[in-house]
Amino acid sequence: MSLADFVKRTISKWMRETGPEDDIVLTSRIRLARNLKGFPFPTLATDAHAGEVMELVRQAAENDAMKRLGKFEFIRCRDLSPLDRQMFVEKHLISPDLAQQEKHGAIVLRDDEVVSIMVNEEDHLRIQCILPGLRLQEAWNLASQVDDALEQTLTYAYHDQYGYLTACPTNVGTGIRASVMMHLPGLALTGGIQRLLSAVSQVGLAVRGIYGEGSESFGNLYQVSNQITLGESEEEIIANLMSVVQQIIEQERNARKLLMERNRIQLEDRVSRSFGILAYARKMDSKETLERLSDVRLGIDLGIIQGVSAGILKELMVLTQPACLQKYYNRELSPNERDVRRAQLIRDRLRMSDTEVHG
C-alpha cells in the first residue's frame, strides 16, 4: 500500500479536518456513560449478562433512529486482531481498557469515526463524539442525539435523584466527560505552564498530559476535562469548561506573541532545526517525534515554516505510534526497527503534498 493510501484509510475526521481555534485546540470530545436497566455493571457481569448486553446494543445500533444518524458498524473485539484493537486506541476511538476486553468488548463505529460507542467497558455503554477544533457544544449535541437514538430500543439505568447510574460514582448523574486536547508550546517555552495547570485544577477541572511517562508530558499536548458529573447540567459543565479553555487559549496566544517579539531568532532556529531533523533523520523515537512535531506545528502557526499543513501534528502523532507503524509496514517491528521505520514514514510524509493525501 502506498503511504498516501495508508494515510487516507487510517486517519479519522478529527485528524483530517480543521475547526475553530485549532491553532491551539486540536480536538473536542464528549463521552457519555450509560448502563442498561436490569443488568449488573460489567464489574460483576457473568458471561451470559455480558453477551446479552452486547446483543441488545447490537440491535439498538441498527434501529431506525440510529440509521438516520449515519452509517454505523458493530464490531466485536474478538473479531479484531490485537494490532487492530491497538490502532483504535492510538486513534483515540477506544480506551486501552476496552482493547483488553477481548471476550465481551465491542465497538459501534460511525464510518467517519466521529462517533464511537464502547460496549462493556467500565460501563455498558460509553458514547463518544470527537470533533476537530473547539466544538464542545456540537459534540454534545451529537452525543445526545446518539443517546436518544439508542434509547429508542434500550432502557437505561436511571435514578430520579442520582440521574444516570454508572459503575463508578465519579461518573454518576450526567455521565458526561467533556474534554479538549490543547497544544500549548508557548506556555511551555515561557515557563507559564505549571502555574496555569495548577490554577485550572483549582476550579474543579482535571488536566493531564496526553503522551508521557510519570510527570513528563511529551509534545506539549494536554487534555482538560470536567470532573464533576452530578449537580450540574451538561450545559453548565460545558460552559464552565469553555470559559476556562478560552482563558488558556488567550494565555497561549500571549505567550506566543511574547516569544515572537523577544526571542524571534531563537524561536526560528528551534523550529527550523526540528523541521530539519524530522525531514532528514534516520532514527526517531516516539518522544523526540512528539517534541519535534510540536516545534514544527508552532513554526507553522507562527508563519515561520511554510508549505507544510498544520494538520501534520495530529496526523503524525497518531501514524507514528507502534500499532499504526506495524500496520503500515505490515509486520511486527522491534522498538529499534520502529525508530528506523518511524523516521522513514515521517520523511516520506513531509515530501508529499497535502492534495496527494486528502485529495
Added chain:
Amino acid sequence: MLCERCHERPATVHVTKIINGVQTAYHLCEVCAKEQGEVFPNPFLMGSPFDFNKLLSGLLNMESSSGFAPVTTQAQQRCGTCGMTYNQFTQIGRFGCPDCYDAFSSRLEPLLRRIQNGLRHTGKVPGSAGERQQLARRLEQLRRELQQAVAQEQFERAAQLRDEIRKLEQGAQ
C-alpha cells in the same frame, strides 16, 4: 503557619472538607496529615495519568480511617440485588449494579458531597423517566390546588380535582 494538631511543625497540608454542607479547613504538617489519613493522591500532577478510581479509593480509605462511621457493621451491608458489600466497593471503587446506589445511599452521600457538586441530578433525563417526572410534577400541582380549593370551601372544584388526581394515579400504576 504551624500545624493545628502538634503545634510543632509547619503546616504544609491544607485540606478543605465539606461535610453535610459545612465547610471546614484543616492545616496540618506532613506527619500529622499522614496519621490523620489526610493525604490523598494529587490527581492534578502534570502528566500523571489521572486515575479516578485511585482518587476514589483514596477518599474511601480516608473516610474509614478517620472514623466517619462505625466501619465493621456497615461494611458488611450488602446490595440485595447483586450481593456486593460496601467493603468490596471501597476496595474496587465500583458498584456491582444500579441498585447498589439505593442499598448504600447513606454511606454514599457523604462521598458524593465531596467528589460531586451536590446530591441531585439536574441534567438530561431519559425519555421514559421524563414522562414519569412530568407526571409527578403535575400531581404535585393538582394536590396543591386541591388544598387551596378545600381551604376556600370550593367543594365542587375540589371534587373535580380529586377525580383528576385519582385518574392520573391509576394511570401511573
